[in-house]
Amino acid sequence: MIQIPLAAIDESALPRDRGALDPEALSELQHSIALHGLRQPIEVFETAPGRYALISGYRRLAAIRALEALGGRFPTIPAFLRSPATLPEAVAAMVAENDLRCEIAPWDKGRIAVTARNAGLFPTLDAAIDALYPTARGARRTRLRALATLAEELDGLLAAPETLSQRQCLRLATACRAGFADLIRTALEESRATTPEAQWTLLQPILLEADQSLHDETPYRPGHPRRLLRPRPGLTIRRELAPEGWVLRFTGPEATGMMMESVMDEVERMYGKP
Template sequence: MAKRRKIAAPSADDLTRIEDEFRRETLNTPNPALAPISQVSAEAAQAQPVLDAETRAKQAQQEADATALEDAKGQGRLIENIPLDDILADAMVRDRTVIDPNDMSELKASIAAHGLRLPIEVFRRDDPEQPFGLLSGYRRLWAIRELFGLTGAEKYKTIKSLVRDPEALGGGFAAMVEENEVRASLSHYERGRIAVVAAQQGAFPSTEKAVSSLFSVASKAKRSKIRSFSLIFEELGDLLEFPESLKERDGLRLSAALRNGAEADLRDALAKVQPASAEAEWACMASVIDAFEITGAVEKKGGRPKKQAPQIGWAGQDTLHLSSGVTLQYGTDAQGYVIRLKGRGVDGALVERAMEHLRYLFEKG
């Protein structure tokens, strides 16, 4: 008969020793059920310190802030301080051709007193020497440059800028025009000029399309005026010395004369003089414009003569023919000024609306 073995219960020290040995064996021995990458991940997780809830919340906020900052920069919403020498001011043909010295003086005084409140807009260029091109803020850029030239102050060596993607803004020309339309209204000639330039540089297939796209929010009447002034730039822009000073009415008369074939005579008249003022320049064109404003009927052989349609635009100094068929004519009598309305569509209701609009104009003035 086999001898029974007497079993003794392990002591507390024995249990502690056994647990320590078990831990060492299980931690140091790879688990055959786990893939190598899983084993590494498990060991890395065990090595990471356990963070409290407050620390984890701060880390999450920092990651969210970093993502938001990167998004803002990518979308052109982050203001950066860019050195003046890094910006090419004439990277695009500007729509504004004249800068008023008084306006510039006021702008410089404002920046010197309060700083630049509104950043300029730039776009990236493939040029390591001047990696940015000016999109909008031409006057602000020049004001800062002049202040730096005058003072040499460190704060004027850079300018607050938003780095934009011009195509995301509807094209560089559209972004520039929009900025100037909002902050410093352009003359009709400047609007017409930039439409022609944009078409010539391939941004739009035609001047007509350029006007429609660049000034899409403008009224139909305003776009029509811009097209008239774009014709002036196309046919006489190289000869005119004071085109920005053209009054709206004079510009429309000039464009009407050009449509009637006055280009050659106008160019000849302008080439013979060197006007010292806008008034003198207009005077040398006035006789040509008068001659082309009212054209006689073209004689045709055979058939019944057709009624000549009235010329659209100003006929002389006191008569205006509208495209709607209405003619406006003004004059004076013993009691003051008189306005006569006639033509297709003129009725009592239309005259009442015209009276209301006149009341608005005179009360506003």
């Protein structure tokens, strides 16, 4: 174990499997380190003389950096020096350590596979999952594949996705796999919901229909059911299942009151009394 100056460590050298840090948990860790010191060293590998890349210990390094900024008591951090043969091996070591400590959110477990694949460390998502989670078999590997696919489909659209439970993530993944990914993306993009709770409420009608579609025995017709239409620029129409029936949502700058009048006229023509 060695002591390394904080300024010599690059925590962004590898794709991280942690999207965001919980401020409350980080504050608790800072308090513990201030009272008792750092009990578990971080892991690094040397990238150049006197320069290091972080493998594991992202949260511990962040806590030490915050304490150093507050009082100047922690200019260095204890670290184990590792020698991974390749960058993919270093990323796999990071994931293995965090997976063992059960600190990573379900969303982030999928996202790191996508990030590593996109960084060119692995040729495919399946190869990334095999390398990052070598002991995952059966149902667990299936869940990890679903989480990775979800992160690929909805990256950048969900508010604080790391706060989603595994059940929520897998339900979203199932809906995407059932053909609702475009509808979910559109609903999120066109909504003003900015919190995880508001977004989850927004998606309930879509998830309800997705759940029911898994048991739907209606004969398949090409192009049906039509859940999303973009008949012209500036107009999107979404069909959603609601507890009391069905809803058509018209969004975009072309969705005006005058258009709604035309729609109602057409509905009346089709279904009104003779």
